[in-house]
Amino acid sequence: MSKYMLKRLFSMFLTLFVVITIVFFLIRMVPGDPLASMARNLPEQVKANFYAEYGLDKPLITQYFIYMKHLLHGDFGESLVYLGQPIKEIILRAIPPSMVINIHALLWGVTTGIGLGILAAYKRGKWPDHLVMFIAILGVSIPSFVLATALQYLFSVQLNWLPTIGWTSEPGMKQFKYSIMPTIALSFGIIAVYSRYMRASVLDVLNQDYILTAKAKGVSGFSLAYKHVLRNSFIPAITILGPQIAGIIVGSFVIESIFGIPGFGQVYVSAITNRDFTQILGQTVIINALYIFSLFVVDIVYGLVDPRIRVFNK
Amino acid sequence: MKKILDIKNLTIDFNTYAGRIQAVRNISFSLYEGEILAIVGESGCGKTVTSKSIMRLLPEATAQVNNHSEIIFDGQNVLKLKGKELKKIRGDEIAMIFQDPMSALNPTMKVGHQVAESLLIHTKITKKQAFKEAVQMLKLVGLPMAEKRAHEYPNQYSGGMRQRAMIAIALACKPKILIADEPTTALDVTIQAQIMKLIKTLQADLNTAIILVTHDLGIVAGMADRIQVMYAGQIIERGVREELFYDPQHPYTWALLRSVPKVSQKSKSQLYSITGTPPDLLYPPKGCAFAERCEYCMPICRKDPPVETIISKTQSVNCWLQHKDAPKLNKPSGLKGVIHGQSL
Numbered sequence: 001m002s003k004y005m006l007k008r009l010f011s012m013f014l015t016l017f018v019v020i021t022i023v024f025f026l027i028r029m030v031p032g033d034p035l036a037s038m039a040r041n042l043p044e045q046v047k048a049n050f051y052a053e054y055g056l057d058k059p060l061i062t063q064y065f066i067y068m069k070h071l072l073h074g075d076f077g078e079s080l081v082y083l084g085q086p087i088k089e090i091i092l093r094a095i096p097p098s099m100v101i102n103i104h105a106l107l108w109g110v111t112t113g114i115g116l117g118i119l120a121a122y123k124r125g126k127w128p129d130h131l132v133m134f135i136a137i138l139g140v141s142i143p144s145f146v147l148a149t150a151l152q153y154l155f156s157v158q159l160n161w162l163p164t165i166g167w168t169s170e171p172g173m174k175q176f177k178y179s180i181m182p183t184i185a186l187s188f189g190i191i192a193v194y195s196r197y198m199r200a201s202v203l204d205v206l207n208q209d210y211i212l213t214a215k216a217k218g219v220s221g222f223s224l225a226y227k228h229v230l231r232n233s234f235i236p237a238i239t240i241l242g243p244q245i246a247g248i249i250v251g252s253f254v255i256e257s258i259f260g261i262p263g264f265g266q267v268y269v270s271a272i273t274n275r276d277f278t279q280i281l282g283q284t285v286i287i288n289a290l291y292i293f294s295l296f297v298v299d300i301v302y303g304l305v306d307p308r309i310r311v312f313n314k
Numbered sequence: 315m316k317k318i319l320d321i322k323n324l325t326i327d328f329n330t331y332a333g334r335i336q337a338v339r340n341i342s343f344s345l346y347e348g349e350i351l352a353i354v355g356e357s358g359c360g361k362t363v364t365s366k367s368i369m370r371l372l373p374e375a376t377a378q379v380n381n382h383s384e385i386i387f388d389g390q391n392v393l394k395l396k397g398k399e400l401k402k403i404r405g406d407e408i409a410m411i412f413q414d415p416m417s418a419l420n421p422t423m424k425v426g427h428q429v430a431e432s433l434l435i436h437t438k439i440t441k442k443q444a445f446k447e448a449v450q451m452l453k454l455v456g457l458p459m460a461e462k463r464a465h466e467y468p469n470q471y472s473g474g475m476r477q478r479a480m481i482a483i484a485l486a487c488k489p490k491i492l493i494a495d496e497p498t499t500a501l502d503v504t505i506q507a508q509i510m511k512l513i514k515t516l517q518a519d520l521n522t523a524i525i526l527v528t529h530d531l532g533i534v535a536g537m538a539d540r541i542q543v544m545y546a547g548q549i550i551e552r553g554v555r556e557e558l559f560y561d562p563q564h565p566y567t568w569a570l571l572r573s574v575p576k577v578s579q580k581s582k583s584q585l586y587s588i589t590g591t592p593p594d595l596l597y598p599p600k601g602c603a604f605a606e607r608c609e610y611c612m613p614i615c616r617k618d619p620p621v622e623t624i625i626s627k628t629q630s631v632n633c634w635l636q637h638k639d640a641p642k643l644n645k646p647s648g649l650k651g652v653i654h655g656q657s658l
Contacts, residue, residue, distance in 0.1 A: 208417060209412055210419055213412060213418045213483065216404055216484075217435065308467070308469045
């Protein structure tokens, strides 16, 4: 077990290292720099001072080593655009709003999706199945930003029930009202994906021989569904759950921008338009670390559900 | 002997996109207490469908059992049973072993729990007692280190061990009838012999009646008391073991027996096989279903279905050759001897 863990840990760090390196050089190849977004016509001397201040005048490879050295000490550096603001603080500020919305969306989306998928499989070919599959196709094919705009039009402009955009960092009724529409917009796609996955998976399991064995034993109804069908159907759903858990913190670029939520995604998008190199890198590191870690968690959860792919014994 | 199961006019169709497949066509037979009844025939002749229908395990969406069909067990028609009554029979009175032990066990459940499950459903015992009983059952079927193995998952078992576990599951509640659907097809030959021996020993101990579905005549020779030969959804010949092996009457039974390779056969000689394929059960033939492949086919065979001819108290056959006007034939030689050396 420990050997497996070590191997896994090593490859996780290697992946992270490779990603950071690629992103570091990649964003520097993109035309534009942080100054361009703040002031276009600065005197050359001022520009030179700015570059010198942040070390951008040094050769790229030297900059890379300096950055990696700081990163190893857990220092993400300072923003190039919001002067004097450490990246760490910007990120920590942006995470809570993203988490609120995404936890809501994930809980609502996954439970509803799984429920609908199971329902559709058990009622295969009947109207509940057709209804669920219709919802699933809508959910997959309508982009979340279209749905978001439609929701804003309906609930804010026409009915005037909910605020169009905005956010408050205080938890409570007001925050909840702000979070309703983004949650729905985000969860619709999740419902679509999970209901399809679960339906296919349950149908597959229902056709397995061991379900016949269980029926021949006299198992029926709830205990057949719970002990024999569902546990075996959850495996594919777990695969897609990992990246989505990482997504709780990472947030959604599009939805956060549409609803004006100062979350991780929105901050990331503005960092890219501003060419705020340190911030882009900092957030990239966080996103990647989360994805890599979530995949590792998925591998362990797999084993809890399915003994055939258990990576180590208790 | 007491009749324990009585099947009358069983007819089963499958509704498919291509049309209605007549998988089982009006068959009737009985099972007696403590006997081993073998149902033999090639793939697609309706053996498995028949055996599954006894436990009502056919897919309800596509399989359609004719309204006049009856499966009488314990004075009641199994086909008419609902929810609770059906549950009582499944696993407790009638149990089943499936063909492929690799896929017939739940991969995410400990084997001990899978054996204990039917005990928990059908008897009033605690979980702990049921598990203990399950371990006993696993010991009985010859699983090595049963205490430890009961806590393992099916993927940690070999094929033979899994089939032993399946037998333990099936026999946990000491059923009156055990349906074994090709229980050794997926196993290699040495394990086959062990498993068949185990089934036979346990059958004698528990006095369970067995319906053995198989296409392996070697197994039948060693185990069965009575044999029924199925072809294209019908029973075409039936009799006790000796009758079927020493004095078979139907050309299909002859062909089946001739198809068994013999040890005495010369190494270069070609193995016998039945030419042609079984009829399409979407459109079963008007006359005898075997007519197209029969070496002794007569004009009447294609026109009208043969009626059942009683040969002895136990043997009967559906074949026009039994008619008084049919030519007298010499049965193909080399049929005898199949039974020798095959018994366990």
